[in-house]
Amino acid sequence: MNAHDDLGQIDAIVARARAAQAAYEAGADQARYDRAAQAAGWAIMEPTRNRTLAELAVKTTGLGNVPDKIIKNHRKTLGLLRDIAEARTHGVISDDPATGITEIVRPVGVVGAVVPSTNPAATPANNIINALKGGNAIIVAPSPKGVASCELLLEYIHAEFDKVGLDRDLVQMVPAPGSKAKTQALMEACDRVICTGSQNNVHRAQTAGTPAVAVGAGNVITIIDETADLQAAAEKITASKTFDNATSCSSENAAVVVDAVYDAFVAEMAKAGGALVPADQADTIIGKLWPDGHLNREVIAQDADKMLVALGMAEQVPADTKFIAVETDGIGADHPLSGEKLSRVLALYRASDYDAAVETAKSVLSYQGAGHSVGIHTAQDERAVELGRSMPTCRVIVNQAHTFATGGSFTNGMPFSLSMGCGSWGGNSIDDNLHWKHFIQTTKVIREIPAREPSLDDVFGTYWAEAGK
Known part of the structure; x- marks a missing residue:
């Protein structure tokens, strides 16, 4: 397959993701978003599937060990689901008569998630759950060694989606074999990039022209x-x-x-x-x-x-x-x-x-x-x-x-997160753990209110007292 065909593949899956996301958001309520997040969570936490994913991850990446990956898949997902259980990610989230502003939470659209081989199931699952909670579709770009784990995870998620009537196109991945060109095309075509991994990947994410949330290196x-x-x-x-x-x-x-x-x-x-x-x-x-x-x-x-x-x-x-x-x-x-x-x-x-x-x-x-x-x-x-x-x-x-x-x-x-923002010290736009708020945005309805214009003395009185006019 040539490079043109590769990019065509990305265009096609992004188009499917956009259509699925639009339908997912249309007429949605908080329960729909919560149910989708729970479906993805159970896909990785169900004990038999969790073990299978852990064994496959160690076999295909050569990194880590099975018992600890089982614990990580379970606890990271359980903790995330606890964190987001009461989060409001749909509809009006605030209505303040004093400011005249009504705030409505909205999805970002199609998320492109670049994920590492060190946690080839837990990190994609974390991103997928957060994306679905916010009303988004998501396309995952795994590292080469993480492809097999990602494919199996998506198979499990799609099986759960089938149970509750959700569109499989809400959660997709870059088709194997992965490549830098495909990942680059995804980052340029999606609405928000989430990047965890090498600093080379982070740099590419932050220069792709799409708003990116990337995290720094640990040491x-x-x-x-x-x-x-x-x-x-x-x-x-x-x-x-x-x-x-x-x-x-x-x-x-x-x-x-x-x-x-x-x-x-x-x-x-x-x-x-x-x-x-x-x-x-x-x-x-x-x-x-x-x-x-x-x-x-x-x-x-x-x-x-x-x-x-x-x-x-x-x-x-x-x-x-x-x-x-x-x-x-x-x-x-x-x-x-x-x-x-x-x-x-x-x-x-x-x-x-x-x-x-x-x-x-x-x-x-x-x-x-x-x-x-x-x-x-x-x-x-x-x-x-x-x-x-x-x-x-x-x-x-x-x-x-x-x-x-x-x-x-x-x-x-x-x-609970597998991606830690490192602030300006680490060249990142976020300084907290990647979480559900990074997968949503808000629209504000702004109404006129009585004027609240201060006098110059209100603003400069204490300064003038110290420094003079």
Whole structure:
């Protein structure tokens, strides 16, 4: 098939999506949108289908592990459905006599969603549910390795749609084989682009000429200060670092520990399954993790035993090792351990005191991952608030397992999402978790009201008193 035919395919599915969306919106009510979102949610959460999707994802991408993907598919979808259950995404949502404005919520139309291979079912499902909740049609563009999972997910969704009389064309995907040209055509033809994935994809989304909501890169660093509960910190970092073999953008890539508790933390980390690799062995790890300048596919998102063999560490660490923590002090392009590793490998920094730890964390984020999130394990909440004032980050995760907390948890107030906006620091237009509000827009009906024009003294009185006229 030539490029012209490829683009013709995209034109055809976008046309079908537009027709389906128009019919979906026409005469709709909130119940219709809610039912569609629930149908898509049950498509991935039904236990047999969930397991099949998880197994297929690991088989076709080679990333992550089945038990954790089952948990992720379930909890991320369940949490999202909880978040949107009471959200009003249809009709009049406010009517204010004081301003004379009536606000009506409307769909954006056809959403084009670019999704990564790290979560080839959970991320598309999240986008699809949000799109349907807002009255939209959606077309998903998976990465090449994510095609099989996306195809199966859509098969399950369409089966649920058939049960409740919804048009299958509301949820489509870029036909396989995918290509950059097809994805580009989709981004140019749809009404809003939602992009999660590589920074190359994000750049293309933001320059396609269609309004885009894209998210930045993660490279989480967590501070462990001298007041932290070290056992709890070590156990949470271990659970987070190893979940789904570190495929998440919210997985800790580095930890910086205050000198006063460094040795004690390393001891607790060892109990939790984190093996220390001394600084004099760091170059060996770097050489095997980036053998040709690129991350080693035998290490990325692999189970611990496979990763340790690939890194030549199987005989050098305890048999129950879940991840390794490599001592380093380097930050920047010449020090790859300071960047994202997509594996059960943690960079471990030692700081002379808390202020030095903060500076290390700032330097790491300034190199990579600005805007995404930073973690802190501390008994002093004011330190977390101060990080929120000074760090180039949109989220400060306090005393929690970072992977589970950043994208929404049943034990914190963040919206459930697999896509984290990183604000201006990460080159994004949003600074919050991608959620249902990014899939709607509003129309305002504006009526005349009595004038509310202030006098000059009302506006400048306090300024004149201080500075004079």
